[in-house]
Amino acid sequence: MDVLKPEIVRVHGRPYRFFESNIWSNQPSAPYQEEYQTEMDDMTSEACEDDSIDIEQIYGGKFRHTLDIPPAFNGLIVGHKGDTKKKLERETKTNIRVPWKNSTDLITITGDTRADVISCRQRIDLLVESSRKKMRPTHFVSIPLKNDEFIQNYMKFKDRVLADSDFKDARVVEDFFVNPNKLHLTVGMLLLLDEKEMKEAADVLNECVERIIKPILKAHKDPLMIKIQGLDYMNDDPTTVSVIYGAVLPNEKLQEIANKVFGFFLEKQLMRVERTENVKLHMTLINTSKLIAMDQRNRGQKIYFNAAKMLSAFQDYYFGEMELKSFDICERNSCEADGSYKIITRVGLI
Structure with missing residues (x-):
């Protein structure tokens, strides 16, 4: 009975109840764009007096x-056959x-x-x-x-897994395996649909570094x-795994910085909410989704392998150590000439 608990959507700080218009319909599911059609009878007269929306009076009164929104939403507004x-x-x-x-x-x-x-x-x-x-x-x-020590030790790990008969059953x-030039720690995910949104995210990262990260590093001294x-x-079963990570050894200051970067982007409504209080810092090493077509990934399709022996054999394997020097915003599923991600912006900390 979702109709009794409609989704709450916030627009410019105001909460609205969001109803699907075809919820009582017996008709087959509509094409992609139409699923967002709405009944919004709860729009208030107060909302219709919004002075933050720039409106000009033109000919004929x-x-x-x-409306400046990413072109990716144009089809959504038009809908199926313009409906x-x-x-x-x-x-x-x-x-x-x-x-x-x-x-x-x-x-x-x-x-x-104006109200209309x-x-x-x-x-x-x-x-x-x-x-x-x-x-x-x-x-x-x-x-x-992306430094020599991490890359060299990662390649040794990769070669051993592929060559050692102990891991054939996996x-x-x-x-x-990920490209060695893509090694990184993920802090959080972003949805950026045009150049304007990318610039906004870059500005937010710069602001975050100056206001939050650099003061923490300065106080830390070392x-x-x-x-x-x-x-x-x-996941809970090492015999059914789709992704393997390099483990980040506990570091209170690093975790604090990651949490505050995530929180800063969340406050700016750019970062998506995660399930845990702390950011799960991880260096992805193996990811089977690389072999799955994008449309199948969207449907939750995955390839699994047995990682039990691998996890045991490499439980103390040393990948490397380096100083925290910068933060990046990268484009997912991108690939530069050297195999690295396309970097939208990089902000140095030193």
């Missing part, structure tokens, strides 16, 4: 608002102009009254914010671990070292 756009226009008494694909133009809303235009804008905001929750992250904040193949030793995994 009409009002117009230009979502028509519904929004009908219910808010406005006209919505959505630019063609690959156009640099912005969406414009035109209406007879504001109502349409806020309904679009609800659609966009609800859609964001269902999209996979595009980028991530990380601590790069059925691990070379394509499961260089903050990252040490990776042993293997780790994130």
Whole structure:
């Protein structure tokens, strides 16, 4: 009975109840865009007087608002055969102009009254914010671990796993291993859909470094070292594993910094909420999802292997140690010429 507990979506600090319009329908499931159509009868008159929305009065006494959102949402607003756009226009008494694909133009809303235009804008905001929750992250904040010691010891680990007969039963193949130039610690995931959002994330990281990280490092005085030793995994059964990590040895200051970076991005509404209080710092070594097509990953498809012998044999394996020197924002599923991730921004700490 989800209808009795509708999803709460926050737009510009205001909470709205979000209902699916076809919840009582007996019709087959609608195409992708239509699943976000909504009934938003709880929009208040107070909300329709939002002064933060810039509206200009144009010819004929009409009002117009230009909506700057990532082009990735244009199809969502149009909907299947234009149904979502028509519904929004009908219910808010406005006209919505959505630019063609690959156009640099912005969406414009035109209406007879300011209230109509504001109502349409806020309904679009609800659609966009609800859609964001269902999209996979595009980028991530990380601590790069690309140095000679980590790479050399990682390659020795990889060669031994592939060559040693003790691990044949695990059925691990070379394509499961990450590129050595992609070694990093993940701090948190981001959804950045255009250049504007990427710049915003870069600015947030710079602000976080200056306001939070550098003061912690200055108080710490000694260089903050990252040490990776042993293997780790994130499920309950070592015989059914899809990802193997290099274990980060406990470091109170490093954990504090990771938690505060995550919290800072979360406060800026850029980071996704995780299940645990502490960021799980990890250096991915083996990841079977590299061999799974993106559409199958979205459906939860995974490849598993038996890691029990590997976890035992390498429980104390030394990967390396290095000083914390920078934070990156990288693009997921990207690959530069040397096999590394595409870096959107790097902020040095020293």
